[in-house]
Amino acid sequence: MRALTSRGRSFLASGIAALLMAFLLGENDLFRIGVLVTALPLLAAMVVARTRYRLSCARRLDPPRAEVGGEATVTLRLENVTRLPTGLLLIEDTVPYALGVRPRFVLDRVEPRGVREIDYRVRSDLRGRYTIGPLSIRIADPFGLVELTRSFTISDTLVVTPHVAALPHVRLSGEWTGGGDSRTRSVAAAGDDDVAPREYRQGDDLRRVHWRSTARYGELMVRREEQQWQSRGALLLDTRRHAHRGEGPRSSFEVAVSAAASIGVHLAHEGLGLRLVTDQGAEHLTDSGLSYSLLDTLAVVRHSPARSLEMGISALRSGGGDGLIVAVLGAMDADEARELARLRHSGITGVAVLLDVSTWEGRDRAAEDNHQAVQTVLAGYGWRIVRLPAGTSIASVWQDAANRGRYALGPAGGAA
Structure with missing residues (x-):
């Protein structure tokens, strides 16, 4: 029944x-x-x-990652692996509500060993990881009196990443040039007496044979390969719920996530080994030079209930080795700004992207005064300030990160 x-x-x-x-x-x-x-x-x-159809199903996402507002094409490939033709097939793929309505298709008949490919598009205005599938097939008789539903088990994941804006090249410090290539340090450049050789291995270039060590150890020794090293930096994202204003894709929180993604991708493409830290602590990234892991992490980042940046600051302090710290910040007070500002010292460039959250909910004199006080504190410790109000793209203000002395304090303690 x-x-x-x-x-x-x-x-x-x-x-x-x-x-x-x-x-x-x-x-x-x-x-x-x-x-x-x-x-x-x-x-x-x-x-x-009693129908014994045997169908195989494969799904392909192109691309597997899409930006917010972008489209992805889902291709379904159905193959009838039996020697019997199928009857009427009603096909429905499982799609989350955020990607649109569930796609439905009708296949009248699939011949033995026949293949059918079906394409449809999905689009989302919300970040996240979305599971597409499993596919269900309803088998119906020609009169439409009976339907049986059979489902496949496979599913695929579409990652909707934050919007990434192309940023202009900015020289952030003398310590980190941002040129894009990892610097190369050759062990052999230290001189023959300081070389740490190793034994010869099959396939080694004979031009790298270190004859002095060969004579000393009685076996063929070669200079070690050049060692690559990479500048390191940290990206701090303020995800505290109370530090942001607005709702939906235009909220200050979504603007902050998009800004962090844009900065992270920009720095990664310029050769910076990056780690991501939030107010909840360090986030695990599977790669340090590419941006895929960063975008995947930012695709699912959510508001946190934290009231302070203490855990994030502690994670930055314990990580060490950073030549650059970029902080994307919501509302904060002068005391919190002072704790963060103390992370910057000689040899470290600090860039603070300050979201002017008061512009998301109308002008508030107290909020503006607090925002100015935070700028003054950070600038007093040598941080570079990038102000990001509502309706402004990070690409249009990123050049401010190069202005080393723009918000520097004068001798009397006021903003210069």
């Missing part, structure tokens, strides 16, 4: 009613009609239930 459609149930009810009326009225012709109408959905259910 579960496999019967509304039409099938109507046929069955009509047939039973005809049989009862034929029995009461003694009408043989009505009885024959009742038998036919009752048997038709039952026979259809038996035929559909």
Whole structure:
């Protein structure tokens, strides 16, 4: 009975009613009609239930990562691996509500060993990781009296990443040039006496043979390969709920996430080994030079209930080795700014991207004064300030990160 459609149930009810009326009225012709109408959905259910279709399904996402507001194409590939043709197939893929309505398709017939490919598009205005699938197929009889649903188990994940803006090149410090290439340090450049050689291995270039060590150890020794090293930096993202204003894709929090993604991708492409820290502590990134792991992490970052940046500051302090710290910050007070500012010392460049959250909810004189006080504190410790109000792209203000003395304090303690 579960496999019967509304039409099938109507046929069955009509047939039973005809049989009862034929029995009461003694009408043989009505009885024959009742038998036919009752048997038709039952026979259809038996035929559909005994159908032994074997279908294989594959799904491809292009691209597997899409920016907020961008589209991705989902391609379904169905193959009939039996020697029998299929009947009518009703296909429905499982798609989260954020990606749109569930796509539905009808395949009239798939020949033996036949293949069908179906494309549809998905789009989301919200960041996240979305599971697409599993695919379900409803097998129906030609009269539409019976439907059976069979589902595949495979599913795929679409990652919707924050919007990434292309940023202009900015020289952030003399310690880190931002040129894009990891610097190369050759051990051999230290001189013959300081070289740490190793034994010869099959395939080593004979031009790298270190003859003095070879004579000393009595076996062929070669200079070690050049060692690559990479500048390091840290990106701090303020995710505290109370530090942001607004709701939805235009909220200050989403602007902060997009700014962090843009800065992180920009620095990674210029050769900076980057680690991500939030007010909850350090985030694990599977790669330090590329941006895929960073974008995947930022795709699922959410508000935190934390009230302070203490854990994030502690993670920055314990990490060590950073030549650059970029902090994307929401609302904060002067005391919090002072704790963060103390992380910057000689040899470290600090860039603070300050979201002017008061511009998301109308002008507030107290909030503006606090925002100015935070700028003054950070500038007093040598941080470079990039102000980001509502409606402004990070790309249009990123050049301010090069202005080393723009908000520096004068001798009297006021902003210069």
